[in-house]
Each structure stands twice: as structure tokens, then as C-alpha cells.
Amino acid sequence: MLWVDKYRPKTLDQVMVHQVIAQNLKKLVTEQDCPHLLFYGPPGSGKKTLIMALLRQMFGPGAEKVKVENKTWKVDAGSRTLDIELTTLSSTNHVELNPSDAGFQDRYIVQEIIKEIAKNRPIDTKGKKGFKVLVLNEVDKLSREAQHSLRRTMEKYSSYCRLILCCNSSSKVTEAIRSRCLNVQINAPTEEEIAKVLEFIGNKEGLQLPSGFAARIAEKSNRSLRRAILSFETCRVQQYPFTSKQVIPPMDWEEYVAEIASDIMKEQSPKRLFQVRGKLYELLVNCIPPEIILKRLLYELLKKLDVELKHEVCHWAAYYEHRMRLGQKAIFHIEAFVAKFMSIYKSFLVATFG
Amino acid sequence: MAPVLQSSQQWVEKYRPKQVKDVAHQEEVVRVLTNTLETSNCPHMLFYGPPGTGKTTTALAIAHQLFGPELYKSRVLELNASDDRGINVVRTKIKDFAAVAVGSGQRQGGYPCPPFKIIILDEADSMTEDAQNALRRTMETYSKVTRFFFICNYISRIIEPLASRCAKFRFKPLSEEIMSSRILHICKEERLNLDAEALSTLSSISQGDLRRAITYLQSAARLFGSSISSKDLISVSGVIPQEIVKAFLVTCKSGNFDVANKEVNDIIAEGYPVSQMLYQLLELVVEADDVSDEQKARICKKLAEADKCLVDGADEYLQLLDVASNTMRALCNMPQEFSYEC
Numbered sequence: 027m028l029w030v031d032k033y034r035p036k037t038l039d040q041v042m043v044h045q046v047i048a049q050n051l052k053k054l055v056t057e058q059d060c061p062h063l064l065f066y067g068p069p070g071s072g073k074k075t076l077i078m079a080l081l082r083q084m085f086g087p088g089a090e091k092v093k094v095e096n097k098t099w100k101v102d103a104g105s106r107t108l109d110i111e112l113t114t115l116s117s118t119n120h121v122e123l124n125p126s127d128a129g130f131q132d133r134y135i136v137q138e139i140i141k142e143i144a145k146n147r148p149i150d151t152k153g154k155k156g157f158k159v160l161v162l163n164e165v166d167k168l169s170r171e172a173q174h175s176l177r178r179t180m181e182k183y184s185s186y187c188r189l190i191l192c193c194n195s196s197s198k199v200t201e202a203i204r205s206r207c208l209n210v211q212i213n214a215p216t217e218e219e220i221a222k223v224l225e226f227i228g229n230k231e232g233l234q235l236p237s238g239f240a241a242r243i244a245e246k247s248n249r250s251l252r253r254a255i256l257s258f259e260t261c262r263v264q265q266y267p268f269t270s271k272q273v274i275p276p277m278d279w280e281e282y283v284a285e286i287a288s289d290i291m292k293e294q295s296p297k298r299l300f301q302v303r304g305k306l307y308e309l310l311v312n313c314i315p316p317e318i319i320l321k322r323l324l325y326e327l328l329k330k331l332d333v334e335l336k337h338e339v340c341h342w343a344a345y346y347e348h349r350m351r352l353g354q355k356a357i358f359h360i361e362a363f364v365a366k367f368m369s370i371y372k373s374f375l376v377a378t379f380g
Numbered sequence: 381m382a383p384v385l386q387s388s389q390q391w392v393e394k395y396r397p398k399q400v401k402d403v404a405h406q407e408e409v410v411r412v413l414t415n416t417l418e419t420s421n422c423p424h425m426l427f428y429g430p431p432g433t434g435k436t437t438t439a440l441a442i443a444h445q446l447f448g449p450e451l452y453k454s455r456v457l458e459l460n461a462s463d464d465r466g467i468n469v470v471r472t473k474i475k476d477f478a479a480v481a482v483g484s485g486q487r488q489g490g491y492p493c494p495p496f497k498i499i500i501l502d503e504a505d506s507m508t509e510d511a512q513n514a515l516r517r518t519m520e521t522y523s524k525v526t527r528f529f530f531i532c533n534y535i536s537r538i539i540e541p542l543a544s545r546c547a548k549f550r551f552k553p554l555s556e557e558i559m560s561s562r563i564l565h566i567c568k569e570e571r572l573n574l575d576a577e578a579l580s581t582l583s584s585i586s587q588g589d590l591r592r593a594i595t596y597l598q599s600a601a602r603l604f605g606s607s608i609s610s611k612d613l614i615s616v617s618g619v620i621p622q623e624i625v626k627a628f629l630v631t632c633k634s635g636n637f638d639v640a641n642k643e644v645n646d647i648i649a650e651g652y653p654v655s656q657m658l659y660q661l662l663e664l665v666v667e668a669d670d671v672s673d674e675q676k677a678r679i680c681k682k683l684a685e686a687d688k689c690l691v692d693g694a695d696e697y698l699q700l701l702d703v704a705s706n707t708m709r710a711l712c713n714m715p716q717e718f719s720y721e722c
Contacts, residue, residue, distance in 0.1 A: 050603045061602060067651035174506075178460065195696050196618060197655030205592060208599045209618050214649035249649045317695050324698070328641065336637045337705040338718040344686075344702035348694040373720040 030255045033227050036090075038079045042223055043072055043215045043251065051076065051210075055084050062180060062189045064165075064204060066196040067212030070250025073192050076212065077161060080190075084159070085119040092117045101134040110135055120159040126167035133172035136162070140179050143187045158187045165191040166198035177202045220244035220254045227255065233262065236270040246274050279314050280322060287326035294368035302364055306357060316356030320347055320363060327367065335374055342366050391598045392591050395566055400441045403434045404590075405558045409549045413442050420446070420494035424519065424528045426543060428535040429551025432589030435531045438551075439500050443529075446498070448491035455482065460502035470514040474499060478522040497526050504530040505537035512539045519545055553588030556580075563593060572597070573607035581610035585619045620652045625660045629668075632704055635712040640704045644697065654696040658683050658703065671711065678710040 035041045041048040054060050065073045081089040092115045101108045110131050115122040121143060128135045143158050162168075168176070180189060180203075191207060193199060215223070224240040243261070247254035257274055265272055286305050289298060309319055324343040328336055342363060350359040397403050400413045409427075416422040427435040443456045457477045459469075482495055501507070519528055519542070530546060532538055560579055567574045574582075574597075586593035599616040600608045614621060624647065631640050647657065665671060665679050686699045709716065 053605070054602055061599070066653070068649055071651065195653060197653040197690055197696065198693065204618070205595050208602060209616060211615070211618065211651050213651045321695065321697065333637055335720070337709055337714075338720060340698070340701050340705050341718070344689070344694070344698040347698045348689040348692060351693045370718075370720045377720065 028256070029227060029231075029259045030252055033223075033230070033255070034075055035079055036082060038076075038083050041072075041076065041079060042226065043219050044076065044212060047210060047212065048076065048079070051080050052083060054208075055080065060084070060188055060208075062184075062191070062207040064191045064193070064196065064199065064207035064209050065212055066193050066199075066209070068214045068250070069194060070247075070252040071212045071214040072251060073212050076210075077190055077192060081120055081159060081161075085117075089117050089119055092122075099135065099138050101131075101138050108134060114139075120161060122161040122163070124163045125172065126164045130169060132168055133175045136168075136172055136176055137179050140183050140187060143183075157185065159190055160187050161190045161192065163192050164194075165203075166193040166195055170200070173200045173203055177206060180206055214249035215251050217241065217244040217247075217249065220247060220249070220251055223251060224254060224258050227258065231262075234267055236268055239268055239270060239272070243274055246276070279309060279312065282309060283319060283322045284326050287323055287330070290327070290364060290367060291330055291371070294372040299361070299365055299368065303357070303361055306360055306364075310357060316350060316360060317347055320350070320360055323360075323363070332374075335370065338370055339367060342370075390595075391566060391570070392594050395562075395569075395594065396437050397434070397441060398444065400438060400445060403438050403441065404562060405554050406434060406438070406549075406551055409438060409551070412547075412549070413438065416442065417445055417492060420492040422494075422527055424523075424530075424546040426530045426532070426535070426538065426546035426548045427551060428532050428538075428548065430553050430588065431533060432586075432591035432593075433551040433553060434590070435551050436502055439502075439529045439531055443498050443500065446492055446494060448493070451491070451493060455497045457497070457499045458502065459500070467508065467511045467514050470511045470518070474515070475518055478518055478526040481525055495525070498529060499526060500529045500531065502531045503533075505532035505534050509539060512542055516541050516545075554590055555588075556583045559583050559586070559588070559590060559593060562590060563597065566594065566597065570601065571606060572601055575609070578608055578610040578613055581613050585613065585617050618653060618656060620657055620660055622660070624652070625657065625664055628657075628661065628704070629664055629707070632707040633711050635708055637705065637708065640708060641701060644701045644704055647700065648697050654700050655687065655690055657700065658687055658690075661703070661707075665707075675710045675713075678716060679707050682706040682710075 038048040038052045065077060067073055078089070094113060094115055096111065096113045099110045099112060101110060108131060110128050112123060112125075112128055112135060121139065123135075123139065125132045125135050140160060143160060165173075177200075189207070191199070191203070196204060196209065196211075221240040221244040224243060225235060228235045228240070240258075243254050243258050247257065260275055261268065261272060264275065282305065286302055289302060289305075292298075306319070310316065320343060324340065327339055331339060346359045346363040346366070349362075350356050353359060400410055400417070403410055413422075425439075427439065429435060440458075444452060447455045457474070459474075477497065477499065480497070482497060504512075515528075519526075528546070530538065530542070535543065535548070560583060563574070563579060563582060566572075582593050582596060586596060596613055596617045597608070600612045603616060604612045628643055628647070631643050648654075662680065662683050665676055665683075668676075671679075682703055686703045689699050690696065708714075
């Protein structure tokens with residue numbers, strides 16, 4: 027088992043990083059009931075962990091026995107019926123799904139599943155907790171229409187089910203939904219907190235940590251706890267006992283992007299652009315999301331540039347990333363950014379060195 | 381449907397005024413509507429104004445006061461944006477409902493019960509133009525037996541022919557005193573402890589939107605128990621603490637790109653919503669004394685562009701970084717145009 031899963035806190039009391047939030051959540055569900063919740067925060071900050079722990083707090087250990095179901099939903103959409111395939115994770119008390127997987131048909135999915143849950147309302151032996159919890163991931167990727175139709179559905183079925191929404195950025199969730207939920211902001215753990223967790227894991231595993239080693243991993247992790255734990259485990263596999271000089275291996279795709287960046291800096295020509303395109307395709311076929319490539323590329327370039335160019339380059343990065351969202355194929359826009367950068371950098375070189 | 385658990389009832393619903401005269405701060409509307417109640421006659425109406433000022437409340441209250449609970453179901457049709465409201469619905473559902481004749485007006489159980497029905501179209505600005513056009517004739521044909529109430533935020537989204545058929549009422553944003561008095565009333569009912577500082581924070585973060593204020597109050601009460609401080613309110617509302625926005629602006633003034641980049645990274649890692657950040661930045665910049673008009677214009681222009689990009693789904697980090705870089709260039713009087721672009 028990966029350490030990330032092995033040391034995932036199971037209950038709200040075990041949570042190490044967001045203790046205040048965990049205690050507040052615990053208080054919230056002690057009265058047998060909770061409002062709709064919206065968790066938002068950057069990746070790797072512990073949203074999912076908190077949600078799972080919260081479910082356990084509400085329903086007991088039964089919430090962890092989940093089964094994966096791949097089901098085709100038949101949706102009656104006015105004049106025609108649609109078949110939508112979607113994978114759900116469910117236990118007796120909750121259902122979890124990624125509505126954005128259904129693409130532009132997401133609005134039907136949300137309504138249909140909530141109605142289905144309303145039909146099969148669970149009844150406890152003691153006659154309490156007559157509601158299910160629906161966990162929706164990546165709500166920020168839901169289409170506008172789906173979000174609009176969600177708001178009435180939320181109110182209508184509020185006695186049957188509670189929604190827990192989870193997303194990275196709350197600016198993409200409409201005001202109407204935000205105002206219907208209790209918003210819980212989950213910030214990324216600080217480097218000290220990450221280091222503390224790593225030391226805790228090291229202790230449990232019986233490892234000797236040289237001083238400052240955990241802090242170095244934490245520093246490299248971009249404040250993402252998941253990533254920190256993963257690279258900690260990688261280090262363990264690579265070399266043990268740890269030495270204080272040990273290199274913390276970067277992700278291979280990040281190295282690759284760094285390579286692309288230095289390629290671009292070295293030569294600005296159509297030929298080089300062609301080579302870069304090949305490398306970009308390589309990254310894309312390995313399922314690295316395009317916006318992450320672009321962001322990383324910008325990060326690498328900013329490290330090497332003069333101040334006056336930085337403004338310009340970051341503007342164009344933002345510009346092409348926006349274009350990428352509107353367009354269809356990501357490669358065009360990343361390549362356009364590379365070409366733009368080359369032209370700017372070339373004229374900068376010409377202006378400076380003649 | 382099973383009864384909703386008591387504790388899960390939204391305070392917004394619980395404390396919704398039941399009578400027109402209880403609606404706060406909208407004197408003209410209330411005066412006209414009280415008159416309506418006495419004469420039991422009214423024109424088509426169009427309510428517009430910012431969210432949380434009592435438009436829906438007023439419409440529901442007048443409908444309830446006119447018809448009473450017994451006739452309400454058969455006389456009032458309520459549609460809002462979540463219901464399907466394309467042109468099909470206008471042609472079938474609304475038209476069918478509008479066409480039904482009603483009995484002559486007799487007072488029943490103390491309610492005026494005028495001889496017409498009411499159709500309330502909530503959030504009418506999200507109706508398509510076609511659907512609105514389809515309504516025009518329907519409104520006139522059945523005006524004997526049906527009154528339409530349109531409710532919307534932006535009157536400009538309602539097509540002119542519809543707007544000209546209605547009596548228009550503008551709902552003003554609530555003033556701070558009115559808001560405070562309503563909030564204090566709720567606090568008393570729910571036995572909450574709210575100090576003066578928290579009260580003023582609540583008024584300022586909700587910006588004249590009473591519904592939002594009540595929602596924040598309820599969220600805070602659920603999370604933090606019965607005594608609420610202004611910090612608790614800020615944390616549930618998703619508003620970014622003012623110090624952070626100020627620090628961001630100071631960094632931009634210093635003109636150091638790398639420091640600004642780090643600051644942007646931190647803001648993203650803390651999970652603050654960037655759209656909110658842009659909004660608060662705008663407020664700060666507009667009110668700032670030491671920024672020239674031209675600089676303000678440059679900053680605001682970029683803020684608007686970035687907001688549009690965010691709505692399109694662009695990446696938050698890149699947009700905020702772009703805003704930071706632009707603000708920096710404006711504040712440090714660097715040229716707007718890039719020098720190496722060709």
C-alpha cells in the first residue's frame with residue numbers, strides 16, 4: 027500500500043494538518059444533521075481526506091466499504107432519451123461521482139442521480155438519518171447549465187440528500203450555489219506542517235531521518251502534501267539509509283519541461299520549434315494536462331529571464347492559456363506560446379547585443 | 381415529501397417576511413402594493429434590483445395575502461430559472477395556466493381573492509429572448525384573468541415590449557441600519573451573541589444583500605456556535621482578509637517581479653478565490669489616493685479582462701500573475717506596451 031493511502035487519516039480526530047477545521051466539522055455533524063457543504067482548496071491540500079473522515083464521523087465505519095459501479099443512466103430529456111455512462115463509488119450511505127465526466131450532458135446526470143437517491147431513501151433501524159450524502163467532485167468543471175439546474179434540485183431534495191461539493195477554485199462555482207452551501211476553505215499545508223507529517227510517517231515506519239531532510243522534501247513539494255509523501259516514499263525506495271545530501275528526485279515530466287525550456291533559450295528558429303513540438307506531443311500523449319505543462323514551462327522560463335522580459339512572458343502565458351480553454355486542441359496554443367516566446371527573446375537578444 | 385428537519389431549515393426561509401408591510405426599506409413598492417390589497421386590482425409588475433433586496437419575498441407575500449393558503453395553489457404559478465423555461469414551456473404551460481378562467485371575486489376567509497391569477501416569473505432575465513417574445517401576446521390576450529410578475533436583477537435583459545407592459549419597481553440595496561436591525565432581530569430569536577464589530581463586518585461583507593448576510597450568519601452559527609466574532613464571519617464568507625489584498629498591492633508598488641510571483645503563489649496555495657481577489661483589489665485601487673487616474677484606468681482595464689478570462693475557465697494562477705505584472709507596470713510607470721513584441 028502506498029504511504030499516501032496508508033497514512034491517510036481515517037477519522038476527524040486523527041487529522042494532523044487542518045485540526046481546527048476538523049474539529050469544527052465534527053461539531054457540525056454532532057447534531058445528526060449537516061447543511062450542504064462546499065470544500066475548496068488547491069490540489070493535495072486534504073479536501074478528500076476531510077470529506078472521507080467526515081462521512082465516517084456521520085455514518086460510522088460503514089462509510090468506508092465502497093463499491094465501484096459502472097452504470098448506464100437512462101435520462102429522459104424532453105423529446106429523446108439519452109444513455110449516459112458513468113462510474114460511481116457508493117456505500118450504503120453515500121454516493122460519490124465525478125459529474126464532469128459526462129461532458130456536456132452533466133446536467134442530466136446530476137438531476138437524475140439525485141432523484142434516484144431520493145427514491146431509494148435509506149431507513150435506519152432506529153429510524154434516524156434518513157438521508158444520503160452525495161459527494162460531487164470537480165464541481166468547478168460543471169457546465170453553467172448544470173450548476174443552474176443544481177440549485178433548484180438542491181433545495182427541492184434537501185430532506186433526502188445532502189450534497190458535499192469539492193472543487194479547486196470556488197470562483198468557477200456560481201454565486202447561487204456558493205450561497206446555498208456552507209463554504210469550507212482548505213488551504214494548502216505550510217512547509218512546516220508537511221515536514222511534521224513526514225517526520226510522523228518516518229517515525230511510524232521506523233526510519234532514520236537526517237535533520238533537514240523532511241524540510242527539503244517539503245520545500246520541493248509546492249505545498250502539496252500528497253506530492254511530498256509520494257516523493258518521500260520514492261526517496262526511501264531509491265536509497266536507504268537516507269543521507270543529508272541525498273537528491274530528491276524531481277518528477278520526470280518536470281525535468282522534461284525544464285529541458286524544453288533550455289532548448290528554447292538556446293536557439294530560436296523554426297527548426298527548434300519543430301523539435302519542441304515533438305517533445306510537447308510526447309508530454310501530451312503521456313496525459314500531462316496542457317495547462318500544467320504551460321504553467322511549468324512558464325516557471326522554468328521565469329527562472330532564467332531578465333526582469334523586463336518577465337512581465338511580457340507572463341502576460342503571453344496567461345493569454346495563450348485562456349485561448350487554450352476556448353479552443354479545441356491544446357497543442358496549437360502551447361506551440362503558439364513557444365513561438366511567441368522565441369520571437370520576443372530573439373528581438374530582446376538583438377536589441378541588447380546587436 | 382417528509383417534513384424537513386427543523387434544524388436544517390434555512391433561516392432565509394424561516395425569516396422571510398410573510399406580509400407586504402413587513403418588507404424592509406422599499407417604501408414606494410409597499411405603498412403601491414398595500415393599495416392593491418385594498419382595491420384588489422393590480423397591473424402587471426416588474427421588480428428589479430440587486431440580489432437579496434426582497435423582490436421574491438414581496439411577490440410571494442402579495443400572492444399569499446391576496447389569495448390565502450386555500451386558493452394559492454390554483455391561482456398562483458411560480459416559475460424560476462431552475463425549471464425548464466424555454467419557448468416550449470411558454471407556449472404550453474404558461475399559456476394553459478393563463479387561459480383558465482376564474483370565478484368572480486368574493487372574499488373568502490378574509491382574503492380579497494380578486495378575480496385573476498398570478499404568474500410569477502422569478503429570475504426572468506435568464507429567459508431567452510424568444511421565450512420573452514412569445515409571452516408578449518399571451519400577456520395581452522389573457523390580461524383579464526392573469527397578472528404577470530416578473531422578477532429580475534437587470535432590467536436591460538428584459539426585452540422592451542415586455543418592460544413597457546409592466547409597472548416597474550426598483551428595489552434599492554438595503555442601508556446599513558435596516559440590515560443591522562433585521563440581523564439583530566434574528567440574533568435575538570436564535571439566541572446568538574453578536575458584538576458590534578461583527579455586526580458592522582457582516583453589513584460590509586454582504587454589501588446590501590440581506591439574504592447573503594443571513595446565510596453567512598447561519599453558516600457561522602453552525603460552525604462556531606452561538607457567539608460569533610467578526611473573524612468567524614470573514615472565514616465563512618470567503619472574503620479575503622483586507623491585509624492580504626493590501627500586502628499584494630504594496631508588493632506591486634515595490635516593482636519586484638519575483639516577490640510578486642511568490643505572493644501570487646501563496647494566495648493560490650491558501651485557496652482564496654481569485655475572482656474575489658480581483659474584486660477586492662478593484663475596490664482598493666479605486667479608493668486609493670496615491671494612484672493617479674491614468675494608473676487606475678490601466679489597472680482596472682486589466683482587472684476586467686482577467687475577470688472575463690476567469691469566467692471562461694482560464695487558470696487562476698496565470699491570470700492573477702498577469703494582473704500582478706500589469707498592476708506593477710502601471711504603478712511603477714513602466715510603459716504599457718511591451719518593447720520586444722513584433
